[in-house]
Amino acid sequence: MEDAVHIEAHDALKADYAAVRARAVTAEKDAASMREQLAILRHELDQLKRLVFGARSERFEGMDASDQMPLFETATGEVLSEAEFAAETISYTKPKKKKPVRQALPAHLPVTEIILEPQVDTSGLVRMGQEVSETLDYVPGQLRVIRRVRPKYVSETGGVIIAPLPARPIDKGIAEPSLLAHVVIEKYVDHLPVYRQLQRFEREGITLSSSTLGDWISASADLLKPLYAALQDELLDSGYVQADETPIQVQDLKKTKKTHRGYYWVYNAPLQGLVVMDYQRGRGRAGPSTFLDGYEGALQSDGYAVYESYDAHPEITTYNCMAHARRYFFDAQDSNPEMAGHALKEIGVLYDIERQLRENDSSPEERERERQEKAIPTLKRFKAYLQANPGLPKSPWGKAVFYSLARWEKLTKYTQDGRIEIDNNLVENTIRPIAIGRKNYLFAGSHNAAGRAAIIYSLVSTCKKHSINPFEWLSDVLARIPTHPAKQVHDLLPHRWEKSNM
Numbered sequence: 001m002e003d004a005v006h007i008e009a010h011d012a013l014k015a016d017y018a019a020v021r022a023r024a025v026t027a028e029k030d031a032a033s034m035r036e037q038l039a040i041l042r043h044e045l046d047q048l049k050r051l052v053f054g055a056r057s058e059r060f061e062g063m064d065a066s067d068q069m070p071l072f073e074t075a076t077g078e079v080l081s082e083a084e085f086a087a088e089t090i091s092y093t094k095p096k097k098k099k100p101v102r103q104a105l106p107a108h109l110p111v112t113e114i115i116l117e118p119q120v121d122t123s124g125l126v127r128m129g130q131e132v133s134e135t136l137d138y139v140p141g142q143l144r145v146i147r148r149v150r151p152k153y154v155s156e157t158g159g160v161i162i163a164p165l166p167a168r169p170i171d172k173g174i175a176e177p178s179l180l181a182h183v184v185i186e187k188y189v190d191h192l193p194v195y196r197q198l199q200r201f202e203r204e205g206i207t208l209s210s211s212t213l214g215d216w217i218s219a220s221a222d223l224l225k226p227l228y229a230a231l232q233d234e235l236l237d238s239g240y241v242q243a244d245e246t247p248i249q250v251q252d253l254k255k256t257k258k259t260h261r262g263y264y265w266v267y268n269a270p271l272q273g274l275v276v277m278d279y280q281r282g283r284g285r286a287g288p289s290t291f292l293d294g295y296e297g298a299l300q301s302d303g304y305a306v307y308e309s310y311d312a313h314p315e316i317t318t319y320n321c322m323a324h325a326r327r328y329f330f331d332a333q334d335s336n337p338e339m340a341g342h343a344l345k346e347i348g349v350l351y352d353i354e355r356q357l358r359e360n361d362s363s364p365e366e367r368e369r370e371r372q373e374k375a376i377p378t379l380k381r382f383k384a385y386l387q388a389n390p391g392l393p394k395s396p397w398g399k400a401v402f403y404s405l406a407r408w409e410k411l412t413k414y415t416q417d418g419r420i421e422i423d424n425n426l427v428e429n430t431i432r433p434i435a436i437g438r439k440n441y442l443f444a445g446s447h448n449a450a451g452r453a454a455i456i457y458s459l460v461s462t463c464k465k466h467s468i469n470p471f472e473w474l475s476d477v478l479a480r481i482p483t484h485p486a487k488q489v490h491d492l493l494p495h496r497w498e499k500s501n502m
Helices: 002-053 082-088 177-188 194-203 210-223 225-236 286-291 305-312 322-331 337-359 364-388 396-406 408-416 425-441 447-465 470-483 486-492
Strands: 240-250 260-269 274-280 297-300 316-319
Touching: 002 396, 177 194, 177 210, 177 425, 177 447, 177 470, 194 210, 210 225, 210 447, 210 470, 225 260, 225 274, 225 447, 225 470, 225 486, 240 425, 240 447, 260 286, 260 425, 260 447, 274 286, 274 425, 274 447, 305 316, 316 408, 322 337, 322 396, 322 408, 337 364, 337 396, 364 396, 364 408, 396 408, 425 447, 447 470, 470 486
Parallel strands: 240 297, 297 316
Antiparallel strands: 240 260, 260 274
């Protein structure tokens, strides 16, 4: 009887212990979840503070030696000795700042020469030379009237002989090609909305309506459609395309009191310096599926899921963007400064290698060789560090680690081909003018207007890639295209353009 009582008491104690242990496990899980939520909230608070009180910059110059931890852990969790750590220390070279140097003024500018004689009598003195100083002046742009006078003659047969008018971009319109180019460039390069341009015309005594300028811009974009199609063909034949997208608000008559959120899908061919922007009403697969239909070659993008579908296309090799991965680690600095700082320095080493390759103007073969020798060891060390420190899944650090490891092959594949860039920054740079334009003109007037803007943005962005003055190019092209042979339209593209003598 006594043994039965002891057994019953023992069983009760075991049950109580199991219950206490279960509650402890639950409490530990709850504590881990709360720590993760706390890290997320702190991260969101830091992001809001940065957004409200400071400029957002992803530049990371590296910590001073005094700010670093004295020892880092290896991928296996082993602590390095000071000597071993010195050998493993990451080298990140800050680019040297160049001292500003006054550049020579362009030789093509007209010169007004003013001779300043001394205010004393120099009669009979020998001139021993001169000193020349140059400053830059500005004469406001001027509107002018082109009056074409065509004498009429009576022929021997009684008919009338008169010279034909030259072809104009807008038939019976008053705008010359250079004026059309000026209006287009002011809006899409200098980001000056139409109403501000109208104010500038009024200061010159010219009264125009907003619909007139809108018609001029529309007509110019329509004339450029054949060039846009030719540019798209050449970009898709390039063999290496970077892709990204950016939103644009568009007025839609079907929606009241709000605008439609459309998208410019931006494609950049880095090797040829070509840019094509394709307007689509949404951010789904339909846009790139139509544009990239039949494309063969390399496709580089961020981690957006739409682009991941191209992993299954055998004719397309997909790459990801290291700058996007870096952005996650940058955002994790507030919640996990030591690990995020270490990750940013590792990525800094990779970019240091790329900067040296650019400065040396290395060939694709040299780039591939240097990356194999220097970048791959850094990437292996970096991957081991991330695998050993996964962090909480929903924390900023955990998200950064997951983003990089999930895309590791496509992030590091650039080391196998010297033509491929480490990131997508070249295509992101082409998006910046759109972002500036959005702040000025706020939205496109219609879906058709957004499509026409894509045509203009594509061609002027390609001009920029080739250091071509977009006003000079557009003035010349608008004058020539009405009579230019359709089969030779590629000759008018910015990278093939030769200015006419018209």
